[in-house]
Amino acid sequence: xxxxxxxxxxxxxxxxxxxxxxxxxxxxxxxxxxxxxxxxxxxxxxxxxxxxxxxxxxxxxxxxxxxxxxxxxxxxxxxxxxxxxxxxxxxxxxxxxxxxxxxxxxxxxxxxxxxxxxxxxxxxxxxxxxxxxxxxxxxxxxxxxxx
Numbered sequence: 365x366x367x368x369x370x371x372x373x374x375x376x377x378x379x380x381x382x383x384x385x386x387x388x389x390x391x392x393x394x395x396x397x398x399x400x401x402x403x404x405x406x407x408x409x410x411x412x413x414x415x416x417x418x419x420x421x422x423x424x425x426x427x428x429x430x431x432x433x434x435x436x437x438x439x440x441x442x443x444x445x446x447x448x449x450x451x452x453x454x455x456x457x458x459x460x461x462x463x464x465x466x467x468x469x470x471x472x473x474x475x476x477x478x479x480x481x482x483x484x485x486x487x488x489x490x491x492x493x494x495x496x497x498x499x500x501x502x503x504x505x506x507x508x509x510x511x
């Protein structure tokens with residue numbers, strides 16, 4: 365019923381994500397060592413409650429004065445800079461996988477945030493941000509008047 369062309373097409377579709385990953389790796393390789401982070405740095409986990417959001421981001425090896433957290437409406441921005449490691453004279457990299465430079469990440473949140481109550485904590489390379497829902501954004505029950 366289905367010829368071998370269908371099978372081959374399915375196999376080609378399976379290869380597409382791998383080809384995209386390979387292209388990104390090649391671009392990173394040829395772009396040099398002083399490369400800014402891609403759009404998915406820092407990696408985050410996001411938990412959503414009815415009245416709050418908890419965001420945990422992995423940002424190891426950075427001082428808190430190099431990290432900036434801002435909110436605007438329902439968007440959270442995490443920006444910062446990781447400085448390159450100093451090499452001793454005569455040394456050179458054999459392999460460098462940990463990037464450096466400026467990074468920025470914006471996350472769309474499911475609701476407006478009460479900016480005055482946002483809390484952030486940084487411990488062991490994990491940035492934890494607690495974002496409570498704004499009172500004006502919480503659903504309200506509307507009473508129905510009858511005559």
